[in-house]
Amino acid sequence: xxxxxxxxxxxxxxxxxxxxxxxxxxxxxxxxxxxxxxxxxxxxxxxxxxxxxxxxxxxxxxxxxxxxxxxxxxxxxxxxxxxxxxxxxxxxxxxxxxxxxxxxxxxxxxxxxxxxxxxxxxxxxxxxxxxxxxxxxxxxxxxxxxxxxxxxxxxx
Numbered sequence: 091x092x093x094x095x096x097x098x099x100x101x102x103x104x105x106x107x108x109x110x111x112x113x114x115x116x117x118x119x120x121x122x123x124x125x126x127x128x129x130x131x132x133x134x135x136x137x138x139x140x141x142x143x144x145x146x147x148x149x150x151x152x153x154x155x156x157x158x159x160x161x162x163x164x165x166x167x168x169x170x171x172x173x174x175x176x177x178x179x180x181x182x183x184x185x186x187x188x189x190x191x192x193x194x195x196x197x198x199x200x201x202x203x204x205x206x207x208x209x210x211x212x213x214x215x216x217x218x219x220x221x222x223x224x225x226x227x228x229x230x231x232x233x234x235x236x237x238x239x240x241x242x243x244x245x246x
Contacts, residue, residue: 206243
């Protein structure tokens with residue numbers, strides 16, 4: 091390949107029917123922060139990680155709905171969005187305190203541990219942790235917490 095180089099994922103854009111609840115989820119549960127957003131002329135929010143990387147763009151208002159005005163849920167053909175994280179025990183406490191349903195998975199033959207959770211618009215997020223960084227002790231995952239690929243646990 092000559093001059094083209096794919097350097098990474100720039101951001102994800104989510105159309106949401108409930109901008110306030112979605113911003114509250116990403117900021118309150120995931121610890122993201124507001125980032126400067128150009129004046130597009132419709133409601134929305136740009137959210138950044140602790141390091142300042144703007145990785146989530148939210149579209150609200152009419153732009154957050156389907157063309158026929160109905161509310162959109164889920165990720166369509168994309169199953170989930172994976173975010174690399176630190177602080178496994180902290181996120182589990184936050185999810186529990188918020189009463190949020192979540193699942194987890196230990197990736198076989200790796201040091202990766204995953205937490206699966208849905209945002210208010212039904213977008214499934216995979217929060218990926220390195221067991222070596224987060225000192226996650228190997229343990230049996232309770233049946234009600236076990237993530238099974240391709241199985242939805244989203245409830246509106």
